[in-house]
Amino acid sequence: MKKMKERVISVVQHLQSEKTLHNGVKMPYIGLGVYLMKEKEEAAEAITYALQYGYRSIDTAKIYQNEDVVGEAVRDSGIPREELFITTKVWNTDQGYDNTLKAFEESLNQLQMDYVDLYLIHWAVKDQYLDTWRALERLYDEKLVRAIGVCNFQIHHLEDLAAHSNEKPVINQIELHPRLTQEPLREYCQGQEIAVEAWSPLARARLLEEPSLVALGEKYGKSSAQIILRWHLQNGNIIIPKSVNKNRIRENAEIFDFELSMKDMSDINGLNMDERYGPHPDHFQFD
Ligand code: NDP
Numbered sequence: 001m002k003k004m005k006e007r008v009i010s011v012v013q014h015l016q017s018e019k020t021l022h023n024g025v026k027m028p029y030i031g032l033g034v035y036l037m038k039e040k041e042e043a044a045e046a047i048t049y050a051l052q053y054g055y056r057s058i059d060t061a062k063i064y065q066n067e068d069v070v071g072e073a074v075r076d077s078g079i080p081r082e083e084l085f086i087t088t089k090v091w092n093t094d095q096g097y098d099n100t101l102k103a104f105e106e107s108l109n110q111l112q113m114d115y116v117d118l119y120l121i122h123w124a125v126k127d128q129y130l131d132t133w134r135a136l137e138r139l140y141d142e143k144l145v146r147a148i149g150v151c152n153f154q155i156h157h158l159e160d161l162a163a164h165s166n167e168k169p170v171i172n173q174i175e176l177h178p179r180l181t182q183e184p185l186r187e188y189c190q191g192q193e194i195a196v197e198a199w200s201p202l203a204r205a206r207l208l209e210e211p212s213l214v215a216l217g218e219k220y221g222k223s224s225a226q227i228i229l230r231w232h233l234q235n236g237n238i239i240i241p242k243s244v245n246k247n248r249i250r251e252n253a254e255i256f257d258f259e260l261s262m263k264d265m266s267d268i269n270g271l272n273m274d275e276r277y278g279p280h281p282d283h284f285q286f287d
Contacts (some may be wrong), residue, residue: 009200014256015054019238022193025147027085027118029233030253031057033199033242040069046215046244047073051084053250059240061089061122062103062273067110075112086111087118089151090136095121095128100135104144119145120173123284124157130164137167149173151199152281155188162192171195175278176237177203178213178228178271186235197238202228204277210268225249230255231268 018026021258032050037043043066047058051073067088088111094103104119119139120134129150135146149171153161162168172189176182176198189196202225207213209259213224220227224240229252232239241252260268279285 009030010256015253017256019195020235021147021195022168023147023170025034025170027147027171027193027195027238028055028057029238030229031055031059031085031087031238031240032249033059033240034066034070035059035061035064035242037066037069037242037244040066042244043069046246046249048077049246050249051077051079053253055086055249055253056083057085059087060112061091061120062094062107063089063091063122067107068112069278071111073115081113085117086113087120088116089120089122090132091122092125095125095132097131097135100132101138104139107176108144110250115144115146117146118171119148120171121150121153123152124150124154124281127209129157130161133161133165133167137165140167149194152230152283152284155185158188158192158194169194171197171238173197173199174281175200175276176232177201178210178231178268179203179205179273179275179277180242181269181272183272188234195238196236197240198232199240200277201232201237201239201241206277207271210271212271216260216264216268219264220260222255222258226251226255227260227268229257230260231265234260234265 015030019026020026032055058070060067088099088107090103139145140148147170149169151173153172172194186196208224213227216227217224243249
């Protein structure tokens with residue numbers, strides 16, 4: 001019983017371990033992603049459970065239509081706001097300077113919060129993302145957000161931003177998993193002190209039957225999902241696996257009690273096929 005309690009305490013401590021972003025703000029390495037949690041009751045239950053278990057970071061977006069649920073679950077949790085790390089994002093149709101400021105206000109209203117920890121540009125909308133970024137810089141100056149960053153930016157977008165802005169993004173949140181390891185982009189971000197955050201870190205559960213990952217799971221006494229998430233951590237990626245299932249929410253956090261060997265890390269890297277399950281950042285077509 002005592003051992004079990006100690007194990008849970010250790011998981012929670014690790015679960016709350018943080019990466020220091022380049023502006024000094026600390027962000028948990030693991031958060032709960034809440035994309036496709038549209039059904040409010042299900043979302044509320046999952047977020048509440050994750051917070052109770054020890055998660056402190058939630059990744060939402062205006063387009064997910066659940067910022068209100070996130071806000072309510074956070075308030076009901078009784079956890080002091082400053083102990084939590086809340087991310088939301090400005091959607092494509094809200095981009096541009098004035099629209100972004102307005103969209104941010106709407107997000108704050110939905111969340112019922114005074115500030116967010118991290119505000120991200122969701123996709124690099126051509127001819128607009130520079131103006132959108134200026135709005136994010138203003139929100140940062142006004143201390144309505146503790147950090148600002150981007151999603152789905154390619155190296156050319158980041159170079160363009162660097163040439164035309166004052167603040168550097170703290171984070172680039174990108175599709176990243178063993179089938180899409182994004183080496184050049186990760187290397188570029190590392191060189192610029194831009195943290196890399198993996199969306200669809202589990203490749204939306206598509207790789208869980210991959211024989212080599214299953215075999216590694218057997219070797220380490222872990223699930224293939226835990227092998228993938230551990231691979232991310234050892235690569236220094238921030239991760240936001242989504243789950244509405246309590247067992248899986250726990251499972252995704254229990255990845256601190258083993259270490260993949262260098263050979264196994266390199267074998268997982270070898271699964272890369274530059275294969276995207278989401279849209280390409282230079283050719284996305286949704287508004
Ligand atoms: P994930 O890679 O996190 O996979 C989620 C899927 O895997 C769900 O079907 C989930 O099912 C299942 N799953 C989760 N854990 C396990 C497990 N341990 N074993 C088996 N199956 C599991 O995909 P997402 O696309 O949701 O990405 C995560 C988050 O990234 C999103 O929720 C969102 O916050 C963010 N995101 C950002 C984007 C961007 O453009 N910036 C784009 C897409 C996502 P179940 O819920 O039933 O457990």
